[in-house]
Amino acid sequence: AQSVTQPDIHITVSEGASLELRCNYSYGATPYLFWYVQSPGQGLQLLLKYFSGDTLVQGIKGFEAEFKRSQSSFNLRKPSVHWSDAAEYFCAVGARNYGQNFVFGPGTRLSVLP
Amino acid sequence: DTAVSQTPKYLVTQMGNDKSIKCEQNLGHDTMYWYKQDSKKFLKIMFSYNNKELIINETVPNRFSPKSPDKAHLNLHINSLELGDSAVYFCASSPRTGGEQYFGPGTRLTVT
Numbered sequence: 001a002q003s004v005t006q007p008d009i010h011i012t013v014s015e016g017a018s019l020e021l022r023c024n025y026s027y028g029a030t031p032y033l034f035w036y037v038q039s040p041g042q043g044l045q046l047l048l049k050y051f052s053g054d055t056l057v058q059g060i061k062g063f064e065a066e067f068k069r070s071q072s073s074f075n076l077r078k079p080s081v082h083w084s085d086a087a088e089y090f091c092a093v094g095a096r097n098y099g100q101n102f103v104f105g106p107g108t109r110l111s112v113l114p
Numbered sequence: 115d116t117a118v119s120q121t122p123k124y125l126v127t128q129m130g131n132d133k134s135i136k137c138e139q140n141l142g143h144d145t146m147y148w149y150k151q152d153s154k155k156f157l158k159i160m161f162s163y164n165n166k167e168l169i170i171n172e173t174v175p176n177r178f179s180p181k182s183p184d185k186a187h188l189n190l191h192i193n194s195l196e197l198g199d200s201a202v203y204f205c206a207s208s209p210r211t212g213g214e215q216y217f218g219p220g221t222r223l224t225v226t
Contacts, residue, residue, distance in 0.1 A: 032212050038155075043118075043204060043217040051213075088155055094212035101170060102147070102212060104157040 002027040002093045004105035012111040013081050021076040021108050023091030032094035033074040035065055038107075039087045047089075050074065061085070086112045117141050120205050120218040127195055128226055135190045135221045137205030145169075145211055146188040148180060149204040151220070157204070163188055164211065192223075200225045 003026045013019055025031060033050040048059025055067040065076045074091060091105040118139045127133055139146065147170075148160040161180045162170035168180070177193040188205060202222050206215040 032214075034214060036217075043219045044157075044206075044215075046214050046216065049214045090157065094214075096212050101159055101172075102162075102208075102215065103159075107155050107157075109155075 001101065002031060002095055002103050004091050004093050004103050006089075006091055006105040006108050008108045009106070010109045010111065012113060014113045015083050016080050019076075019078045019081045019085070019110070021089050021091075021110070023074045023076065023105060024072050025074065025091070025093045026072065027093055027095070029096060030069070032096065033065075033067060034092040034094065035059065035063070035074075035076045036090045036092060036104075037061075037087045038090065044090065047076070081110075081112055083112045083114060086110055118205060118207055118216050118218040120203075120221050122221060123219060124222050124224075126224045126226065129195055129197060131195050132191070132193045133195060133223070134192070135203055135205075135223075137188045137190070137218055139186055139205075139207040139216070139218075141207055141209070141216060143207040143209050143216075144185055145208040145213075146182065146185075147206045147208070147215065148188065148190050149206065151202040151204060153201070161188075161190075169211075195223075195225045197225050199223060 005024045035047040036044040038044045050057045088107045094102045144165045147162045163182045166182045179191045182188045202220045205218040208215045
């Protein structure tokens, strides 16, 4: 069964600073990988996804993520954070095999200082 | 048009009652899910349906019963509600098993 860890529970950055949120996964094969964002009181919005091919993936809102097979990581990055980016961020792993689970990490809460 | 919708958005009820949450998606997806998000924001899959067939049923009490009348709808019925059922419940749909999921706005269930 696959699993996902997000080592940082809470990160605080200043507006305009760069951001990197960490995600590590465990899965026997190449997984599908995702990042989602959840603003307070809202549902989850898909930021970006990786299925195969280019390991640097571009998403919405200026986010990107890089798949590193050797490190079992899929870290999310943004060069310049905006105050509206403050939210909860979830990394997720989807299994390619029918009947297996879609697993979310525990989330990282991002706070942005003005 | 809302892609994945849930009703109601808020649900406050007493212990022992039975309640239902409805979910509809207009994306044409074959796969739908129910998740529970606890107070610490942890998301746990409860059920997954593919084209009206149950394919994932996590360790969830029998009081929870999903029903899929057609592939665009996946409802969640909960019997004999308990305090521990208080959470936000999310419905989601996906175009393929393991693929990206699109979430509804959530239903905040409070059991008193």
